Amino acid sequence: MIRDLLCMTAPVREGFDIPCHEIGPKSHHPAVSLVAGLHGDEINGIFILSRLADFLTSVEAGKYPELRLVRRVLIIPAVNVLGVNIRTRTWPFDKSDINRMFPGSTIGETTQRIACAVLEATKRAEYRIDLHTASADFEEIPQVRLYGPSREEREHSHLFGLAAVMERSLSPVFTTTLMSSWKIWPGESYALRVGQGGTVQLDHCQRVFRALVTFLGRTGILEGVQIAGEDEETCYFDKASAFRVCAEKAGTFVSDSKVGRWVRAGQELGYIYDSFSGNVIEKVVAPVAGLLTGIRRHPLLFEGDLIVRVNRKV
Ligand SMILES: [Zn+2]
Numbered sequence: 001m002i003r004d005l006l007c008m009t010a011p012v013r014e015g016f017d018i019p020c021h022e023i024g025p026k027s028h029h030p031a032v033s034l035v036a037g038l039h040g041d042e043i044n045g046i047f048i049l050s051r052l053a054d055f056l057t058s059v060e061a062g063k064y065p066e067l068r069l070v071r072r073v074l075i076i077p078a079v080n081v082l083g084v085n086i087r088t089r090t091w092p093f094d095k096s097d098i099n100r101m102f103p104g105s106t107i108g109e110t111t112q113r114i115a116c117a118v119l120e121a122t123k124r125a126e127y128r129i130d131l132h133t134a135s136a137d138f139e140e141i142p143q144v145r146l147y148g149p150s151r152e153e154r155e156h157s158h159l160f161g162l163a164a165v166m167e168r169s170l171s172p173v174f175t176t177t178l179m180s181s182w183k184i185w186p187g188e189s190y191a192l193r194v195g196q197g198g199t200v201q202l203d204h205c206q207r208v209f210r211a212l213v214t215f216l217g218r219t220g221i222l223e224g225v226q227i228a229g230e231d232e233e234t235c236y237f238d239k240a241s242a243f244r245v246c247a248e249k250a251g252t253f254v255s256d257s258k259v260g261r262w263v264r265a266g267q268e269l270g271y272i273y274d275s276f277s278g279n280v281i282e283k284v285v286a287p288v289a290g291l292l293t294g295i296r297r298h299p300l301l302f303e304g305d306l307i308v309r310v311n312r313k314v
Pocket of ligand 1: 038
């Protein structure tokens with residue numbers, strides 16, 4: 001069932017609303033809540049969750065007789081609905097970042113009311129999942145991000161079957177994120193970071209779609225899921241395992257390296273060319289042996305820009 005999470009009016013246009021999907025048997029609280037598009041230009045997550053909603057709705061309608069949705073799932077595919085329309089990360093009217101507005105308020109500005117409605121709808125779920133991407137300039141391997149995790153979150157982060165789990169401490173600065181607000185509530189909270197902003201990367205989206213279905217299967221929310229034995233090995237990375245290469249000079253960075261590949265120390269990952277003469281200025285190589293977890297996709301570099309990140313196996 002699609003319902004409106006929040007309806008808003010606008011001064012000189014029709015009102016607009018944030019739709020959400022409630023699928024599966026009725027209950028007071030969803031077993032799992034999934035959110036994407038807090039940032040309007042992060043299309044991978046929006047695409048994945050809209051496809052997941054379609055899939056689970058079909059399951060509920062009996063189109064997959066082997067599958068049974070036994071608990072309630074709540075999906076909000078695009079929180080920043082207006083930003084999606086005009087491809088902006090922030091809320092178009094006042095340029096505010098919705099993921100800096102939590103816990104929000106019912107009487108505040110529009111983005112505060114949005115934050116409040118999203119938190120209210122999702123916070124009591126046993127499992128809460130928030131999808132993001134890197135910026136439009138950088139590509140991240142599809143990964144589970146844990147922020148100051150509990151023992152259960154560490155253990156269950158492997159249920160997605162994704163190649164990388166990255167652990168970070170919960171930021172003492174950005175306490176106004178959805179993640180920070182979720183962490184106060186009982187239950188488990190996960191962020192999934194998928195690829196790069198501003199585009200749909202089909203490979204990554206398919207992988208994460210499968211990861212979500214696998215997670216729903218393994219937590220018993222969706223019965224009958226055949227878990228393929230082809231799970232990638234999940235590697236657990238802390239912050240200290242990350243090695244970065246930043247640009248020593250400005251130029252044009254070009255690379256055909258793919259995130260998610262294991263690389264050798266010193267392996268060539270791309271080149272920086274002089275933007276006018278076309279000469280190679282710098283060969284970019286892996287700083288250590290490990291998993292290539294992030295790479296710059298915008299070719300124009302300034303000195304100091306992050307180019308690649310390789311995570312060493314711990
Ligand atoms: Zn984001």
